[in-house]
Amino acid sequence: MISNEETLRRSEFPFPPPTSKPIPALAQPMKDYMQCTFETAGRVCQYICGTIERIQKHCREEHRWKSKNKGGRQKKRGNTNQAAPWRTGVHCQRFFKQGPKSGYFEVQNEEASPRSNPPRIASRADQFKAAKQELEAALRRAEAEERRVIKEAEEAREPNSWLRRVGWAAHLAGLDRTELKKWIEMPDEEEPDLEILCRAFDWMIQHAQFTTVQEVVSQAALFEANRKEANVEPQKPFDSWMDITTVKSYTHVWKQVLCYVFRAEDEEVKKRPAYRLRGRQSIAIQQVRAIIQEFQEWMQDQAINDADNDDESDREIEFIGRI
Ligand SMILES: [Zn+2]
Numbered sequence: 008m009i010s011n012e013e014t015l016r017r018s019e020f021p022f023p024p025p026t027s028k029p030i031p032a033l034a035q036p037m038k039d040y041m042q043c044t045f046e047t048a049g050r051v052c053q054y055i056c057g058t059i060e061r062i063q064k065h066c067r068e069e070h071r072w073k074s075k076n077k078g079g080r081q082k083k084r085g086n087t088n089q090a091a092p093w094r095t096g097v098h099c100q101r102f103f104k105q106g107p108k109s110g111y112f113e114v115q116n117e118e119a120s121p122r123s124n125p126p127r128i129a130s131r132a133d134q135f136k137a138a139k140q141e142l143e144a145a146l147r148r149a150e151a152e153e154r155r156v157i158k159e160a161e162e163a164r165e166p167n168s169w170l171r172r173v174g175w176a177a178h179l180a181g182l183d184r185t186e187l188k189k190w191i192e193m194p195d196e197e198e199p200d201l202e203i204l205c206r207a208f209d210w211m212i213q214h215a216q217f218t219t220v221q222e223v224v225s226q227a228a229l230f231e232a233n234r235k236e237a238n239v240e241p242q243k244p245f246d247s248w249m250d251i252t253t254v255k256s257y258t259h260v261w262k263q264v265l266c267y268v269f270r271a272e273d274e275e276v277k278k279r280p281a282y283r284l285r286g287r288q289s290i291a292i293q294q295v296r297a298i299i300q301e302f303q304e305w306m307q308d309q310a311i312n313d314a315d316n317d318d319e320s321d322r323e324i325e326f327i328g329r330i
Pocket residue numbers: 043044045052053054065066069070
């Protein structure tokens with residue numbers, strides 16, 4: 008069952024087709040109601056109500072219909088005006104008395120024999136078609152919705168064996184793809200702490216690149232750094248140079264991982280992946296956050312009582328370094 012009104016409003020369930028028998032759990036069907044037959048974009052409107060005034064108002068407001076019957080009240084029931092864009096004698100029920108899905112839907116007239124009225128059968132066929140289309144559309148929406156949620160069974164279909172091995176599907180089971188994708192977006196001014204974190208990471212990489220050169224650590228160290236197997240002598244020294252595009256694309260992935268981990272820590276338990284940080288890892292995250300906060304406070308103080316803003320970024324560099 009749908010528990011709150013907002014979910015109900017957003018969910019689109021098709022009403023039962025007009026050939027359905029009345030639903031016993033609902034109130035007795037209303038008899039001789041009117042149903043709008045306006046067609047827009049291949050779909051019949053199907054709005055149902057109980058009075059001529061209402062259906063006229065509906066047709067005027069929803070379909071810009073103009074009544075040619077000016078003046079003189081019409082009879083409330085049994086209107087025989089064929090030009091009217093609605094049909095009469097509709098038996099109907101509704102699920103709710105008020106609220107977003109309180110509209111009436113047609114049900115079978117159990118008292119009348121179904122074949123007594125040929126024109127109505129034709130229009131019922133139309134309605135059945137419309138209901139079928141609606142049902143199919145609802146089904147497609149449900150399928151799309153289901154694809155958003157990650158399921159463990161998906162792992163079996165994973166063609167990349169490394170991805171299979173890391174067990175991403177079990178790790179992310181039950182979570183919403185669209186929500187998760189937001190976790191790997193680069194932070195903007197709404198997440199200043201993560202912005203600082205990413206900046207610090209960029210600086211760290213740059214610093215590492217400038218450090219792993221012959222002039223700083225000697226060539227022997229660079230050879231060692233390039234060793235991939237313990238018993239195989241490296242043929243070349245490690246080269247920290249990369250063109251900026253490569254640096255950017257590599258660090259981007261790392262920053263995504265960082266943001267993902269930090270954002271996941273802020274999420275409530277049932278909406279986050281099923282891993283838990285070890286003690287030292289969560290302490291490390293807390294420490295980083297504390298330094299970031301300290302840095303932010305320091306920057307605010309700077310902005311307030313510092314008019315001569317030479318680049319006294321030594322402190323800034325120190326902070327970033329600590330992060
Ligand atoms: Zn209508």
